[in-house]
Amino acid sequence: MRVLVLGSGGNTPIPTPTCRCAVCKQARSEGVPYARGGNSLYLPESAALIDAPEFAFRALNRERVEALEYILLTHWHPDHVNGLRLVQSRDLSAHDGLLDAVAAGGPTLVTTEAVYERTREVFGQIDHFRQQGFFDVTFLDDGPLRIDGTTVRSIPYALEGEEEDATAFEITRGEQTVLIASDDSRYLEEDRLPEEIDLAVFECGYFERGPDGERILTEADLSFLADELGHEEVMARIDRLDPDRTLLTEIEHFTARSHDHFAELASTDGYEGVEFAHDGLEIEI
Secondary structure, eight states, X not given: OEEEEEEOBOSSOBSOTTOOSHHHHHHHHHOXXXXXXXXXXXXXXXXXXXXXXXXXXXXXXXXXXXXXXEEEOSBXXXXXXXXXXXXXXXXXXXXXXXXXXXXXXXXXXXXXXXXXXXXXXHOTHHHHHHHTTSOEEEEOTTSXXXXXXXXXXXXXXXXXXXXXXXXXXXXXXXXXXXXXXXXXXXXXXXXXXOSOOSEEEEXXXXXXXXXXXXXXXXXXXXXXXXXXXXXXXXXXXXXXXXXXXXXXEOBOGGGOXXXXXXXXXXXXXXOTTEEEOOTTOEEEO
């Protein structure tokens, strides 16, 4: 099984327009892997996109992806669904005009009913696209999705409060298991996760201090981020679950760290089997 990182960033891209920080300056000058688009993954064997930030159009073209059969949504936050216009993508060379291309059908959106309903609230165009026949929907509430030897299961959890309005994905192919819980997973119940994980994709988590040791988050910031995981908490989760390999993504602009900083951190003690994502990275299990 292969996992392609289309975007490894967080809520805002790197470089962020108007920002003059050192991380953004370097990303502006050198591009990928220093530049990061929104958090999204692609599974080549299943032609499946996981999450659809507004940068997904560009990322799919950059990686020369030629098939898009499924779009898996982990949750409804705008930075994960604002690229859902992707459902309009069609190979016009394979059809007799625009209407024929639309009628041929598009990708299938895969998630839970709760995530879909919350997505409708923040991305109102989704009803229009569904009514026009641009995509189908499969809900995982009643059971897994099977795609040519790959099985996708939902592990729902709450972003905050009681409603389970987010989902992790357990993806199995043969004897391989990939766990995707790539953002906002503080309230993911670990006892619901698979015991054997070949690859875990988790959020990086926030840092309170920059690489130089200076504080980068205020007490007010930390209070605002109460429902988010800090980096140390993510590393503790990795220790508990003990996956064979871990990929950390959702690398936020405010972490004040460049690609080089993360590469150096990954080489230190305690990070065995842990890798920080960057745009264009492909992992084969």
